[in-house]
Amino acid sequence: MTDRYWSSMEALGLDELHALQLKRLRWVTKHAYDNNEAYRARFKAAGFHPDDIKGLPDVVRIPVLSKEDLRDTYPYGLTCTPPDTWIELHSSSGTTGKPVTNVYTEGDLRNWAEVMARGMYAGGLRPGEKIQIAYGFGLFTGGFGFYHGARRLGAMTIPTSSGNTKRQIRLLADFGAHAIGATPSYGLHLAEVAEEMGMERDDFQLKVGFFGAEAWSDEMRAKLEERWGPGFRAAEAFGLTEVGGPGTSFDCEARTGLHVNMDHFLVECVDDEMQPVGEGEEGELVITTLTHEGFPAIRFRTKDLAMMDGERCACGRTFVRHSRILGRRDDMMKVKGVIVFPRQIEEAIMGVEGSSENYQIVKFNAGPFLDLRVQVEPTPAAWRAGAQERLSAAISAEILSLVGLRVDVEIMEPGSLPRSEGKAQRVIDQTK
Numbered sequence: 001m002t003d004r005y006w007s008s009m010e011a012l013g014l015d016e017l018h019a020l021q022l023k024r025l026r027w028v029t030k031h032a033y034d035n036n037e038a039y040r041a042r043f044k045a046a047g048f049h050p051d052d053i054k055g056l057p058d059v060v061r062i063p064v065l066s067k068e069d070l071r072d073t074y075p076y077g078l079t080c081t082p083p084d085t086w087i088e089l090h091s092s093s094g095t096t097g098k099p100v101t102n103v104y105t106e107g108d109l110r111n112w113a114e115v116m117a118r119g120m121y122a123g124g125l126r127p128g129e130k131i132q133i134a135y136g137f138g139l140f141t142g143g144f145g146f147y148h149g150a151r152r153l154g155a156m157t158i159p160t161s162s163g164n165t166k167r168q169i170r171l172l173a174d175f176g177a178h179a180i181g182a183t184p185s186y187g188l189h190l191a192e193v194a195e196e197m198g199m200e201r202d203d204f205q206l207k208v209g210f211f212g213a214e215a216w217s218d219e220m221r222a223k224l225e226e227r228w229g230p231g232f233r234a235a236e237a238f239g240l241t242e243v244g245g246p247g248t249s250f251d252c253e254a255r256t257g258l259h260v261n262m263d264h265f266l267v268e269c270v271d272d273e274m275q276p277v278g279e280g281e282e283g284e285l286v287i288t289t290l291t292h293e294g295f296p297a298i299r300f301r302t303k304d305l306a307m308m309d310g311e312r313c314a315c316g317r318t319f320v321r322h323s324r325i326l327g328r329r330d331d332m333m334k335v336k337g338v339i340v341f342p343r344q345i346e347e348a349i350m351g352v353e354g355s356s357e358n359y360q361i362v363k364f365n366a367g368p369f370l371d372l373r374v375q376v377e378p379t380p381a382a383w384r385a386g387a388q389e390r391l392s393a394a395i396s397a398e399i400l401s402l403v404g405l406r407v408d409v410e411i412m413e414p415g416s417l418p419r420s421e422g423k424a425q426r427v428i429d430q431t432k
């Protein structure tokens with residue numbers, strides 16, 4: 001630990017980091033080739049051999065891995081160490097098909113704890129402090145990722161898991177957590193309920209929240225900071241079940257993107273043809289785990305859209321950054337010829353004075369075409385002031401100016417839309 005960073009690795013020279021990445025990329029491809037038949041067959045079919053990796057750019061020669069590939073090999077098809085080396089398992093919810101599983105060896109858990117500790121340290125959590133973990137504990141990676149990381153950091157974990165909101169808030173005040181981990185939508189819901197309970201900023205010691213597992217806008221982040229009050233910072237943790245959970249990247253005080261834990265992950269940004277795009281150009285993130293033993297994900301297509309930035313960050317870390325997630329390929333909607341992401345709609349809603357963070361996007365069929373309707377709850381004050389019509393028009397105009405699309409905006413009574421304790425479901429699909 002240095003004063004500024006958790007690990008001196010975070011400010012290692014880029015040449016050294018690239019050399020380390022190359023060494024580990026060779027290791028992980030050979031590990032998969034030697035120890036897993038399915039990986040070997042995939043590599044052979046693509047005409048790739050681990051010896052072909054001479055430099056980092058050769059990564060493009062490795063075949064990409066999709067979520068469907070992982071489902072096809074469910075549950076243990078791409079694991080590369082014997083079952084008696086596995087000590088923990090996590091899995092996606094499988095709501096849209098077969099779940100994706102990930103197994104961890106002792107070494108994998110150690111590395112996971114390390115990358116999580118870096119992000120929490122960067123967010124301001126210090127050894128000896130306390131973190132309340134309101135992410136779900138269970139197969140979901142959120143709860144345990146922060147648990148392992150906080151233990152590594154030397155912070156006390158208060159593993160409340162998600163739900164039981166009023167009790168959650170009382171414990172937050174009573175136990176005096178300095179940090180909280182939750183999805184951004186649950187973080188806001190907690191703030192909303194705390195307000196209803198008559199709690200004030202001084203009742204809490206909170207200085208930072210670690211939010212993730214949803215694509216959330218800058219406006220949502222501003223709302224979280226405003227709701228939790230002065231001195232509270234909404235920090236971001238990024239990762240996916242397929243690459244081991246949160247911990248791939250984290251944000252720093254400079255807020256110019258998320259630093260990739262380069263010694264453990266190689267992150268590419270590619271176009272539709274899987275070719276690298278330049279810095280500052282939007283593309284899909286493709287992630288290779290460089291140190292995972294149990295289940296290495298090699299060139300996993302995340303479907304998350306972002307931009308890379310290799311310029312040295314003001315915080316002094318040398319780790320490259322990717323922008324916040326701009327949207328997910330799967331969430332992209334084409335409405336009346338316009339490409340729209342839910343996050344853009346969120347941005348528009350939250351940019352209008354008087355709207356709350358509670359909203360829903362309803363997809364429906366208008367004849368042969370897809371159309372959208374947006375439902376928004378105003379703040380209680382705006383509702384009482386009877387500003388419904390003005391608000392509806394203002395949000396509609398904001399969406400038109402930001403996205404170029406005219407949609408109906410329905411103003412809902414405060415408290416009428418469903419609240420989420422985990423990942424929020426913002427898009428309601430009525431087309432099926």
Ligand SMILES: [Zn+2]
Nearest residue numbers: 252254313315
């Ligand atoms: Zn930085």
